[in-house]
Amino acid sequence: MxxxxxxxxxxxxxxGVGVVAPNGIGTGPWWSATTAGTSGIGRITRFDPxxxxxxxxxxxxxxxxxxxxERRLRMQTDRWTWIxxxxxxxxxxxxxxxxxxxxxxxxxxxxASSSGGNEFGQVEIQKLWSKGxxxxxxxxxxxWFYAATTGQISIRYGxxxxxxxxxxxxxxxxxxxxxxxxxxxxxxDTVVSxxxxxxxxxxxxxxxxxxxxxxxxxxxxxxxxFDERASGYVPGEGGAILLVEELDAARRRGGPAxxxxxxxxxxxxxxxxxxxxxPDARQLARAIxxxxxxxxxxxxxxxxxxxxxxxxxxxxxxEAQALHAALGxxxxxxxxxxxxxxxxxxxxxxxSLDVAAALFSMxxxxxxxxxxxxRPDAGLGLDIVRGASRAADVRTALVVARGYGGFNSxxxxxxxxxxxxTNDPDPED
Amino acid sequence: MNHETFTHDDIxxxxxxxxxxxxxxxxxxxxxxxxxLGMDSLAIVExxxxxxxxxxxxxxxxxxxxxxTPRETIDYVNRRRLVSEAA
Numbered sequence: 465m466x467x468x469x470x471x472x473x474x475x476x477x478x479x480g481v482g483v484v485a486p487n488g489i490g491t492g493p494w495w496s497a498t499t500a501g502t503s504g505i506g507r508i509t510r511f512d513p514x515x516x517x518x519x520x521x522x523x524x525x526x527x528x529x530x531x532x533x534e535r536r537l538r539m540q541t542d543r544w545t546w547i548x549x550x551x552x553x554x555x556x557x558x559x560x561x562x563x564x565x566x567x568x569x570x571x572x573x574x575x576a577s578s579s580g581g582n583e584f585g586q587v588e589i590q591k592l593w594s595k596g597x598x599x600x601x602x603x604x605x606x607x608w609f610y611a612a613t614t615g616q617i618s619i620r621y622g623x624x625x626x627x628x629x630x631x632x633x634x635x636x637x638x639x640x641x642x643x644x645x646x647x648x649x650x651x652x653d654t655v656v657s658x659x660x661x662x663x664x665x666x667x668x669x670x671x672x673x674x675x676x677x678x679x680x681x682x683x684x685x686x687x688x689x690f691d692e693r694a695s696g697y698v699p700g701e702g703g704a705i706l707l708v709e710e711l712d713a714a715r716r717r718g719g720p721a722x723x724x725x726x727x728x729x730x731x732x733x734x735x736x737x738x739x740x741x742x743p744d745a746r747q748l749a750r751a752i753x754x755x756x757x758x759x760x761x762x763x764x765x766x767x768x769x770x771x772x773x774x775x776x777x778x779x780x781x782x783e784a785q786a787l788h789a790a791l792g793x794x795x796x797x798x799x800x801x802x803x804x805x806x807x808x809x810x811x812x813x814x815x816s817l818d819v820a821a822a823l824f825s826m827x828x829x830x831x832x833x834x835x836x837x838x839r840p841d842a843g844l845g846l847d848i849v850r851g852a853s854r855a856a857d858v859r860t861a862l863v864v865a866r867g868y869g870g871f872n873s874x875x876x877x878x879x880x881x882x883x884x885x886t887n888d889p890d891p892e893d
Numbered sequence: 894m895n896h897e898t899f900t901h902d903d904i905x906x907x908x909x910x911x912x913x914x915x916x917x918x919x920x921x922x923x924x925x926x927x928x929x930l931g932m933d934s935l936a937i938v939e940x941x942x943x944x945x946x947x948x949x950x951x952x953x954x955x956x957x958x959x960x961x962t963p964r965e966t967i968d969y970v971n972r973r974r975l976v977s978e979a980a
Contacts, residue, residue: 534913535913535914535915536912536913536914536931537913538913539911539912539913540913540935595946598942598945598946599942599946601939601942602935602936602938602939602942603935603939605935606935
Protein backbone atom coordinates (compact mmCIF):
# COMPACT_ATOMS: atom_id res chain seq x y z
CA MET A 465 0.00 0.00 0.00
CA UNK A 466 1.39 3.40 -0.96
CA UNK A 467 -0.08 5.93 1.40
CA UNK A 468 1.14 7.96 4.35
CA UNK A 469 4.11 9.18 2.33
CA UNK A 470 6.02 12.12 3.83
CA UNK A 471 4.58 15.10 2.01
CA UNK A 472 6.63 18.06 3.19
CA UNK A 473 4.01 20.40 1.83
CA UNK A 474 4.39 18.98 -1.68
CA UNK A 475 1.23 18.20 -3.64
CA UNK A 476 0.77 16.27 -6.88
CA UNK A 477 -1.46 17.82 -9.51
CA UNK A 478 -2.35 16.92 -13.09
CA UNK A 479 -1.56 19.65 -15.59
CA GLY A 480 -1.69 17.89 -18.93
CA VAL A 481 -3.90 15.24 -20.52
CA GLY A 482 -3.30 13.21 -23.68
CA VAL A 483 -5.93 10.76 -24.91
CA VAL A 484 -5.93 8.10 -27.63
CA ALA A 485 -9.28 6.35 -27.32
CA PRO A 486 -11.56 4.27 -29.55
CA ASN A 487 -14.08 7.13 -29.51
CA GLY A 488 -11.65 9.96 -30.12
CA ILE A 489 -8.00 10.93 -30.55
CA GLY A 490 -7.08 14.05 -28.58
CA THR A 491 -9.06 15.37 -25.64
CA GLY A 492 -11.36 17.57 -27.74
CA PRO A 493 -12.80 14.87 -30.03
CA TRP A 494 -12.75 12.28 -27.25
CA TRP A 495 -14.63 14.43 -24.73
CA SER A 496 -17.21 15.51 -27.30
CA ALA A 497 -17.85 11.87 -28.19
CA THR A 498 -17.83 10.78 -24.56
CA THR A 499 -20.37 13.32 -23.37
CA ALA A 500 -22.54 12.62 -26.44
CA GLY A 501 -22.57 8.91 -25.65
CA THR A 502 -20.75 8.01 -28.86
CA SER A 503 -19.20 4.55 -28.64
CA GLY A 504 -16.03 3.48 -30.41
CA ILE A 505 -16.82 -0.22 -30.16
CA GLY A 506 -17.33 -2.16 -33.38
CA ARG A 507 -16.51 -5.37 -35.17
CA ILE A 508 -12.75 -5.99 -35.15
CA THR A 509 -11.09 -4.72 -38.33
CA ARG A 510 -7.39 -5.22 -37.58
CA PHE A 511 -7.72 -8.91 -38.49
CA ASP A 512 -10.52 -11.26 -39.51
CA PRO A 513 -12.23 -12.06 -36.20
CA UNK A 514 -14.78 -14.51 -37.62
CA UNK A 515 -13.13 -17.56 -36.01
CA UNK A 516 -12.95 -15.99 -32.55
CA UNK A 517 -15.69 -16.10 -29.94
CA UNK A 518 -15.13 -12.38 -29.29
CA UNK A 519 -15.50 -10.39 -32.50
CA UNK A 520 -16.11 -6.87 -31.19
CA UNK A 521 -13.64 -4.44 -29.66
CA UNK A 522 -12.87 -0.78 -29.19
CA UNK A 523 -10.26 -0.09 -31.86
CA UNK A 524 -8.63 3.29 -32.50
CA UNK A 525 -9.05 2.92 -36.23
CA UNK A 526 -8.24 6.53 -37.08
CA UNK A 527 -4.84 6.33 -35.38
CA UNK A 528 -1.99 6.82 -37.85
CA UNK A 529 1.31 6.18 -36.08
CA UNK A 530 3.14 8.04 -38.85
CA UNK A 531 1.65 11.25 -37.49
CA UNK A 532 3.48 10.78 -34.18
CA UNK A 533 6.44 8.41 -34.50
CA GLU A 534 9.26 8.50 -37.04
CA ARG A 535 9.71 5.44 -39.23
CA ARG A 536 12.95 4.18 -37.70
CA LEU A 537 11.42 4.17 -34.24
CA ARG A 538 8.21 2.57 -35.51
CA MET A 539 10.26 -0.36 -36.76
CA GLN A 540 11.68 -0.87 -33.27
CA THR A 541 8.43 -0.60 -31.33
CA ASP A 542 4.90 -1.96 -31.00
CA ARG A 543 1.62 -0.19 -31.72
CA TRP A 544 1.20 0.09 -27.95
CA THR A 545 4.34 2.25 -27.72
CA TRP A 546 3.21 4.33 -30.72
CA ILE A 547 -0.04 5.08 -28.88
CA UNK A 548 1.92 5.90 -25.70
CA UNK A 549 4.27 8.27 -27.52
CA UNK A 550 1.32 9.94 -29.24
CA UNK A 551 -0.58 10.43 -25.96
CA UNK A 552 2.55 11.70 -24.24
CA UNK A 553 3.11 14.31 -26.93
CA UNK A 554 -0.50 15.44 -26.52
CA UNK A 555 -0.20 15.66 -22.72
CA UNK A 556 3.00 17.72 -22.93
CA UNK A 557 1.45 20.02 -25.52
CA UNK A 558 -1.69 20.36 -23.41
CA UNK A 559 0.44 21.44 -20.45
CA UNK A 560 2.73 23.56 -22.66
CA UNK A 561 5.55 21.65 -20.96
CA UNK A 562 8.85 21.70 -22.86
CA UNK A 563 11.12 18.95 -21.48
CA UNK A 564 14.29 20.40 -23.04
CA UNK A 565 13.96 23.40 -20.71
CA UNK A 566 14.06 21.28 -17.54
CA UNK A 567 16.67 19.36 -15.56
CA UNK A 568 16.56 15.78 -16.96
CA UNK A 569 16.68 14.36 -13.42
CA UNK A 570 13.63 16.37 -12.34
CA UNK A 571 11.43 14.46 -14.79
CA UNK A 572 10.25 10.84 -14.39
CA UNK A 573 8.26 8.44 -16.54
CA UNK A 574 6.02 5.93 -14.73
CA UNK A 575 3.45 4.18 -16.90
CA ALA A 576 1.31 1.07 -16.65
CA SER A 577 1.22 -1.85 -19.05
CA SER A 578 -0.50 -5.19 -18.73
CA SER A 579 0.55 -7.04 -21.88
CA GLY A 580 3.41 -5.16 -23.54
CA GLY A 581 4.03 -5.19 -27.27
CA ASN A 582 1.54 -7.85 -28.36
CA GLU A 583 1.44 -7.45 -32.10
CA PHE A 584 5.21 -7.03 -32.48
CA GLY A 585 5.75 -10.15 -30.40
CA GLN A 586 3.22 -12.12 -32.41
CA VAL A 587 4.96 -11.29 -35.69
CA GLU A 588 8.31 -12.41 -34.27
CA ILE A 589 6.80 -15.64 -32.89
CA GLN A 590 5.39 -16.33 -36.35
CA LYS A 591 8.89 -15.88 -37.84
CA LEU A 592 10.28 -18.20 -35.18
CA TRP A 593 7.95 -21.09 -35.96
CA SER A 594 7.77 -20.60 -39.73
CA LYS A 595 11.39 -19.69 -40.58
CA GLY A 596 13.55 -20.42 -37.54
CA UNK A 597 15.26 -18.72 -34.65
CA UNK A 598 17.71 -16.76 -36.81
CA UNK A 599 14.80 -14.85 -38.34
CA UNK A 600 13.62 -13.29 -35.08
CA UNK A 601 14.55 -9.63 -35.33
CA UNK A 602 16.87 -7.85 -32.91
CA UNK A 603 14.17 -5.37 -31.92
CA UNK A 604 12.01 -8.08 -30.37
CA UNK A 605 14.33 -7.71 -27.38
CA UNK A 606 13.15 -4.15 -26.70
CA UNK A 607 9.71 -3.97 -28.32
CA TRP A 608 7.61 -6.49 -26.44
CA PHE A 609 8.39 -5.96 -22.78
CA TYR A 610 6.31 -3.97 -20.35
CA ALA A 611 8.81 -1.16 -19.75
CA ALA A 612 9.28 -0.44 -23.48
CA THR A 613 6.86 2.48 -23.58
CA THR A 614 8.24 4.07 -20.42
CA GLY A 615 11.75 3.67 -21.86
CA GLN A 616 10.92 5.15 -25.25
CA ILE A 617 9.17 8.14 -23.65
CA SER A 618 12.20 8.65 -21.41
CA ILE A 619 14.59 8.51 -24.38
CA ARG A 620 12.51 10.75 -26.63
CA TYR A 621 12.13 13.52 -24.07
CA GLY A 622 15.36 13.13 -22.08
CA UNK A 623 13.53 12.35 -18.83
CA UNK A 624 16.06 10.74 -16.51
CA UNK A 625 14.41 10.87 -13.08
CA UNK A 626 13.36 7.71 -11.24
CA UNK A 627 11.19 5.83 -13.72
CA UNK A 628 9.40 2.53 -14.01
CA UNK A 629 6.44 0.52 -15.19
CA UNK A 630 3.54 -0.87 -13.17
CA UNK A 631 2.02 -4.20 -14.19
CA UNK A 632 -1.30 -4.65 -12.42
CA UNK A 633 -3.66 -4.94 -15.39
CA UNK A 634 -6.80 -2.82 -15.05
CA UNK A 635 -5.64 -1.29 -11.77
CA UNK A 636 -2.40 -0.18 -13.41
CA UNK A 637 -3.71 3.12 -14.70
CA UNK A 638 -4.31 4.21 -11.09
CA UNK A 639 -1.26 2.51 -9.62
CA UNK A 640 1.03 4.30 -12.09
CA UNK A 641 -0.47 7.66 -11.13
CA UNK A 642 -0.05 6.78 -7.45
CA UNK A 643 3.61 5.97 -8.04
CA UNK A 644 3.88 9.22 -9.96
CA UNK A 645 2.38 11.05 -7.04
CA UNK A 646 4.80 9.34 -4.67
CA UNK A 647 7.73 10.43 -6.86
CA UNK A 648 6.45 14.01 -6.72
CA UNK A 649 6.00 13.92 -2.95
CA UNK A 650 9.57 12.62 -2.68
CA UNK A 651 11.08 15.43 -4.72
CA UNK A 652 10.57 14.89 -8.47
CA ASP A 653 8.90 17.89 -10.12
CA THR A 654 7.31 16.27 -13.16
CA VAL A 655 6.11 12.76 -14.00
CA VAL A 656 4.73 11.45 -17.28
CA SER A 657 2.23 8.88 -16.06
CA UNK A 658 -0.90 6.91 -16.90
CA UNK A 659 -1.21 3.94 -19.19
CA UNK A 660 -2.09 2.71 -22.65
CA UNK A 661 -2.60 -0.73 -24.15
CA UNK A 662 -2.84 -2.26 -27.64
CA UNK A 663 -4.33 -5.71 -27.05
CA UNK A 664 -6.22 -6.24 -30.32
CA UNK A 665 -4.18 -8.86 -32.15
CA UNK A 666 -5.04 -12.56 -32.63
CA UNK A 667 -2.45 -13.68 -30.10
CA UNK A 668 -3.45 -11.09 -27.50
CA UNK A 669 -7.17 -11.71 -27.96
CA UNK A 670 -6.65 -15.45 -27.52
CA UNK A 671 -4.88 -14.80 -24.20
CA UNK A 672 -7.75 -12.62 -23.04
CA UNK A 673 -10.45 -15.08 -24.10
CA UNK A 674 -8.86 -17.75 -21.93
CA UNK A 675 -10.06 -15.90 -18.83
CA UNK A 676 -13.69 -16.51 -19.75
CA UNK A 677 -14.58 -12.92 -18.89
CA UNK A 678 -14.96 -11.52 -22.40
CA UNK A 679 -18.41 -11.23 -23.94
CA UNK A 680 -19.08 -13.48 -26.90
CA UNK A 681 -22.24 -11.56 -27.80
CA UNK A 682 -21.64 -10.41 -31.39
CA UNK A 683 -22.98 -6.91 -30.93
CA UNK A 684 -21.48 -3.45 -30.43
CA UNK A 685 -23.69 -3.22 -27.30
CA UNK A 686 -22.33 -6.42 -25.73
CA UNK A 687 -20.57 -4.67 -22.85
CA UNK A 688 -23.25 -3.69 -20.32
CA UNK A 689 -21.81 -3.34 -16.81
CA PHE A 690 -24.33 -3.26 -13.95
CA ASP A 691 -27.07 -4.29 -16.41
CA GLU A 692 -29.35 -7.30 -15.98
CA ARG A 693 -28.04 -8.59 -19.31
CA ALA A 694 -24.34 -8.24 -18.47
CA SER A 695 -22.49 -10.80 -20.59
CA GLY A 696 -18.83 -10.00 -20.02
CA TYR A 697 -16.71 -7.22 -21.39
CA VAL A 698 -15.42 -6.08 -24.74
CA PRO A 699 -11.69 -5.29 -24.98
CA GLY A 700 -10.33 -2.05 -26.35
CA GLU A 701 -7.09 -0.26 -27.14
CA GLY A 702 -5.71 3.14 -26.19
CA GLY A 703 -5.72 5.01 -22.90
CA ALA A 704 -4.48 8.26 -21.44
CA ILE A 705 -1.13 9.74 -20.51
CA LEU A 706 -1.21 12.43 -17.84
CA LEU A 707 1.37 14.97 -16.79
CA VAL A 708 1.73 14.97 -13.00
CA GLU A 709 3.51 17.97 -11.50
CA GLU A 710 4.35 19.25 -8.09
CA LEU A 711 1.85 22.02 -7.40
CA ASP A 712 4.33 24.83 -6.72
CA ALA A 713 6.51 23.78 -9.66
CA ALA A 714 3.43 23.82 -11.89
CA ARG A 715 2.49 27.30 -10.65
CA ARG A 716 6.00 28.64 -11.14
CA ARG A 717 6.03 27.26 -14.66
CA GLY A 718 2.70 28.94 -15.33
CA GLY A 719 1.21 26.37 -17.71
CA PRO A 720 -2.27 26.83 -19.14
CA ALA A 721 -4.18 24.75 -16.57
CA UNK A 722 -4.07 22.66 -13.46
CA UNK A 723 -6.89 20.15 -13.77
CA UNK A 724 -6.90 18.70 -10.29
CA UNK A 725 -4.97 17.17 -7.44
CA UNK A 726 -4.29 13.51 -6.79
CA UNK A 727 -5.65 13.72 -3.29
CA UNK A 728 -5.72 10.12 -2.13
CA UNK A 729 -4.96 6.57 -3.11
CA UNK A 730 -5.46 3.10 -1.72
CA UNK A 731 -4.58 -0.32 -3.06
CA UNK A 732 -5.24 -3.86 -1.84
CA UNK A 733 -5.00 -7.36 -3.21
CA UNK A 734 -7.57 -10.15 -3.07
CA UNK A 735 -4.97 -12.88 -2.67
CA UNK A 736 -7.48 -15.34 -4.05
CA UNK A 737 -7.23 -16.49 -7.67
CA UNK A 738 -5.70 -15.28 -10.96
CA UNK A 739 -9.09 -14.61 -12.55
CA UNK A 740 -11.96 -16.05 -10.51
CA UNK A 741 -13.90 -13.55 -8.40
CA UNK A 742 -12.97 -13.26 -4.71
CA PRO A 743 -15.44 -14.63 -2.16
CA ASP A 744 -16.44 -11.16 -0.97
CA ALA A 745 -15.91 -7.45 -1.66
CA ARG A 746 -13.87 -6.82 1.47
CA GLN A 747 -10.56 -5.98 -0.24
CA LEU A 748 -12.06 -3.72 -2.89
CA ALA A 749 -14.00 -1.89 -0.17
CA ARG A 750 -10.80 -1.53 1.83
CA ALA A 751 -8.97 0.00 -1.16
CA ILE A 752 -11.71 2.64 -1.43
CA UNK A 753 -11.66 3.30 2.32
CA UNK A 754 -7.88 3.66 2.26
CA UNK A 755 -8.09 6.15 -0.60
CA UNK A 756 -10.69 8.25 1.25
CA UNK A 757 -8.61 8.16 4.42
CA UNK A 758 -5.46 9.09 2.51
CA UNK A 759 -7.38 12.01 0.96
CA UNK A 760 -8.67 12.97 4.43
CA UNK A 761 -12.22 13.28 3.16
CA UNK A 762 -15.57 11.89 4.19
CA UNK A 763 -17.39 9.54 1.82
CA UNK A 764 -20.17 12.12 1.47
CA UNK A 765 -17.75 14.50 -0.25
CA UNK A 766 -17.49 12.18 -3.27
CA UNK A 767 -19.46 13.81 -6.10
CA UNK A 768 -19.03 11.05 -8.67
CA UNK A 769 -17.66 7.51 -8.82
CA UNK A 770 -15.95 6.28 -11.98
CA UNK A 771 -16.57 2.57 -11.60
CA UNK A 772 -14.45 -0.35 -12.67
CA UNK A 773 -17.50 -1.85 -14.41
CA UNK A 774 -16.32 -5.37 -15.13
CA UNK A 775 -19.47 -6.16 -17.07
CA UNK A 776 -20.27 -9.57 -15.63
CA UNK A 777 -22.61 -10.48 -12.82
CA UNK A 778 -20.40 -11.59 -9.94
CA UNK A 779 -17.89 -8.81 -10.55
CA UNK A 780 -20.51 -6.07 -10.87
CA UNK A 781 -22.20 -7.30 -7.70
CA UNK A 782 -18.88 -7.28 -5.84
CA GLU A 783 -18.17 -3.73 -6.93
CA ALA A 784 -21.62 -2.56 -5.83
CA GLN A 785 -21.11 -4.28 -2.47
CA ALA A 786 -17.71 -2.59 -2.08
CA LEU A 787 -19.18 0.84 -2.83
CA HIS A 788 -21.97 0.31 -0.30
CA ALA A 789 -19.50 -0.91 2.31
CA ALA A 790 -17.03 1.94 1.80
CA LEU A 791 -19.40 4.85 1.10
CA GLY A 792 -22.31 3.86 3.34
CA UNK A 793 -25.64 5.47 2.54
CA UNK A 794 -23.90 7.81 0.09
CA UNK A 795 -23.38 4.86 -2.32
CA UNK A 796 -27.08 4.86 -3.16
CA UNK A 797 -27.15 8.52 -4.20
CA UNK A 798 -23.72 9.33 -5.67
CA UNK A 799 -23.71 9.28 -9.50
CA UNK A 800 -21.78 6.33 -10.92
CA UNK A 801 -20.12 6.87 -14.30
CA UNK A 802 -18.96 4.10 -16.64
CA UNK A 803 -17.61 5.83 -19.75
CA UNK A 804 -15.60 2.73 -20.58
CA UNK A 805 -18.87 1.36 -21.99
CA UNK A 806 -17.92 3.51 -25.03
CA UNK A 807 -14.36 2.18 -25.39
CA UNK A 808 -14.33 -1.32 -23.99
CA UNK A 809 -11.93 -2.27 -21.25
CA UNK A 810 -8.49 -0.92 -22.10
CA UNK A 811 -6.58 -2.94 -19.48
CA UNK A 812 -3.68 -0.72 -18.29
CA UNK A 813 -5.15 2.15 -20.30
CA UNK A 814 -8.63 2.02 -18.79
CA UNK A 815 -8.26 3.60 -15.40
CA SER A 816 -6.05 6.45 -16.58
CA LEU A 817 -8.66 7.24 -19.22
CA ASP A 818 -11.24 7.25 -16.41
CA VAL A 819 -9.03 9.72 -14.52
CA ALA A 820 -8.98 11.92 -17.63
CA ALA A 821 -12.78 11.68 -17.77
CA ALA A 822 -13.06 12.57 -14.08
CA LEU A 823 -10.87 15.66 -14.58
CA PHE A 824 -12.94 16.73 -17.58
CA SER A 825 -16.14 16.16 -15.62
CA MET A 826 -14.84 18.56 -12.98
CA UNK A 827 -13.79 21.11 -15.55
CA UNK A 828 -16.97 21.05 -17.62
CA UNK A 829 -19.54 20.26 -14.92
CA UNK A 830 -20.90 17.24 -16.74
CA UNK A 831 -20.79 13.49 -16.08
CA UNK A 832 -20.68 11.34 -19.23
CA UNK A 833 -23.27 8.60 -19.70
CA UNK A 834 -22.83 4.85 -19.68
CA UNK A 835 -24.14 3.52 -22.98
CA UNK A 836 -26.07 0.29 -23.56
CA UNK A 837 -26.95 0.01 -19.87
CA UNK A 838 -30.69 0.07 -20.50
CA ARG A 839 -31.77 -2.24 -17.69
CA PRO A 840 -29.54 -1.48 -14.72
CA ASP A 841 -29.84 -4.12 -12.04
CA ALA A 842 -32.00 -2.39 -9.42
CA GLY A 843 -30.76 -4.80 -6.81
CA LEU A 844 -27.31 -3.23 -6.94
CA GLY A 845 -28.67 0.02 -5.52
CA LEU A 846 -26.49 2.30 -7.65
CA ASP A 847 -27.36 5.47 -9.57
CA ILE A 848 -25.71 4.71 -12.92
CA VAL A 849 -25.48 7.81 -15.13
CA ARG A 850 -26.88 6.54 -18.42
CA GLY A 851 -28.80 7.55 -21.50
CA ALA A 852 -27.46 11.10 -21.56
CA SER A 853 -24.74 13.06 -19.82
CA ARG A 854 -25.72 14.70 -16.56
CA ALA A 855 -24.87 18.23 -15.41
CA ALA A 856 -23.17 18.13 -12.02
CA ASP A 857 -20.89 20.25 -9.88
CA VAL A 858 -18.01 17.83 -9.51
CA ARG A 859 -15.47 18.86 -6.89
CA THR A 860 -14.27 15.43 -5.84
CA ALA A 861 -14.16 12.23 -7.87
CA LEU A 862 -13.44 8.65 -6.87
CA VAL A 863 -12.00 6.33 -9.52
CA VAL A 864 -12.16 2.58 -8.87
CA ALA A 865 -10.21 -0.03 -10.80
CA ARG A 866 -9.54 -3.73 -10.62
CA GLY A 867 -6.96 -5.88 -12.37
CA TYR A 868 -6.69 -9.55 -13.21
CA GLY A 869 -4.83 -11.30 -10.45
CA GLY A 870 -6.72 -9.62 -7.63
CA PHE A 871 -5.56 -6.00 -7.82
CA ASN A 872 -7.88 -3.39 -6.30
CA SER A 873 -7.10 0.34 -6.49
CA UNK A 874 -8.94 3.57 -5.79
CA UNK A 875 -7.89 7.15 -6.46
CA UNK A 876 -9.44 10.39 -5.19
CA UNK A 877 -9.16 13.51 -7.34
CA UNK A 878 -9.99 17.05 -6.21
CA UNK A 879 -10.83 19.91 -8.55
CA UNK A 880 -8.04 22.47 -8.43
CA UNK A 881 -10.24 25.51 -8.06
CA UNK A 882 -11.57 24.06 -4.83
CA UNK A 883 -8.32 23.69 -2.99
CA UNK A 884 -7.04 27.14 -3.80
CA UNK A 885 -9.14 29.65 -5.65
CA THR A 886 -6.79 32.58 -5.25
CA ASN A 887 -3.64 31.36 -6.96
CA ASP A 888 -4.78 29.08 -9.71
CA PRO A 889 -5.31 30.06 -13.27
CA ASP A 890 -8.85 29.86 -14.53
CA PRO A 891 -9.15 26.28 -15.77
CA GLU A 892 -11.20 27.46 -18.71
CA ASP A 893 -8.40 29.65 -20.01
CA MET B 894 21.26 -18.16 -51.99
CA ASN B 895 22.22 -15.08 -53.94
CA HIS B 896 25.72 -15.46 -55.42
CA GLU B 897 25.91 -12.08 -57.08
CA THR B 898 28.19 -9.42 -55.67
CA PHE B 899 26.84 -7.64 -52.62
CA THR B 900 26.60 -3.97 -53.56
CA HIS B 901 26.02 -0.49 -52.22
CA ASP B 902 22.43 -0.72 -53.44
CA ASP B 903 21.94 -3.91 -51.46
CA ILE B 904 23.06 -2.38 -48.19
CA UNK B 905 21.01 0.76 -48.83
CA UNK B 906 18.00 -1.46 -49.33
CA UNK B 907 18.57 -3.15 -45.96
CA UNK B 908 19.02 0.19 -44.21
CA UNK B 909 15.73 1.43 -45.67
CA UNK B 910 13.63 -1.71 -45.34
CA UNK B 911 14.96 -3.20 -42.11
CA UNK B 912 16.33 -0.26 -40.14
CA UNK B 913 13.81 2.30 -41.31
CA UNK B 914 15.92 5.03 -42.90
CA UNK B 915 14.48 7.09 -45.70
CA UNK B 916 16.57 7.25 -48.89
CA UNK B 917 17.22 10.92 -48.21
CA UNK B 918 18.79 10.18 -44.82
CA UNK B 919 21.51 7.97 -46.33
CA UNK B 920 24.69 9.62 -47.59
CA UNK B 921 26.14 8.63 -50.95
CA UNK B 922 29.57 7.88 -49.52
CA UNK B 923 30.39 4.45 -48.15
CA UNK B 924 32.53 5.52 -45.22
CA UNK B 925 30.09 7.22 -42.87
CA UNK B 926 29.97 4.92 -39.85
CA UNK B 927 26.74 3.29 -38.78
CA UNK B 928 27.14 5.05 -35.44
CA UNK B 929 27.36 8.40 -37.21
CA LEU B 930 24.15 7.48 -39.03
CA GLY B 931 22.51 7.17 -35.61
CA MET B 932 22.40 3.39 -35.46
CA ASP B 933 22.77 1.83 -32.01
CA SER B 934 24.10 -1.64 -31.25
CA LEU B 935 20.68 -3.24 -31.74
CA ALA B 936 20.35 -1.72 -35.19
CA ILE B 937 23.74 -3.15 -36.09
CA VAL B 938 22.65 -6.57 -34.82
CA GLU B 939 19.48 -6.27 -36.93
CA UNK B 940 21.60 -5.40 -39.98
CA UNK B 941 23.87 -8.40 -39.44
CA UNK B 942 20.90 -10.75 -38.85
CA UNK B 943 19.56 -9.61 -42.21
CA UNK B 944 22.89 -10.28 -43.92
CA UNK B 945 22.87 -13.78 -42.46
CA UNK B 946 19.27 -14.62 -43.32
CA UNK B 947 18.79 -12.88 -46.65
CA UNK B 948 22.31 -13.10 -48.10
CA UNK B 949 23.49 -16.40 -46.66
CA UNK B 950 26.55 -15.02 -44.94
CA UNK B 951 27.57 -16.56 -41.64
CA UNK B 952 28.92 -13.89 -39.31
CA UNK B 953 30.72 -15.27 -36.25
CA UNK B 954 30.32 -13.14 -33.12
CA UNK B 955 34.01 -12.23 -33.14
CA UNK B 956 33.59 -10.63 -36.59
CA UNK B 957 30.64 -8.43 -35.64
CA UNK B 958 32.87 -5.44 -34.94
CA UNK B 959 34.54 -5.61 -38.37
CA UNK B 960 31.59 -3.91 -40.07
CA UNK B 961 31.38 -0.32 -38.88
CA THR B 962 30.66 1.30 -42.26
CA PRO B 963 28.81 0.33 -45.45
CA ARG B 964 32.15 -0.15 -47.24
CA GLU B 965 33.50 -2.51 -44.57
CA THR B 966 30.22 -4.42 -44.66
CA ILE B 967 30.22 -4.79 -48.45
CA ASP B 968 33.85 -5.94 -48.39
CA TYR B 969 33.21 -8.38 -45.56
CA VAL B 970 30.14 -9.93 -47.17
CA ASN B 971 31.84 -10.39 -50.55
CA ARG B 972 34.99 -11.79 -48.95
CA ARG B 973 33.00 -14.30 -46.88
CA ARG B 974 31.08 -15.39 -49.93
CA LEU B 975 34.29 -16.07 -51.84
CA VAL B 976 35.52 -18.14 -48.93
CA SER B 977 32.33 -20.14 -48.70
CA GLU B 978 32.17 -20.73 -52.46
CA ALA B 979 35.78 -21.88 -52.53
CA ALA B 980 35.16 -24.25 -49.66
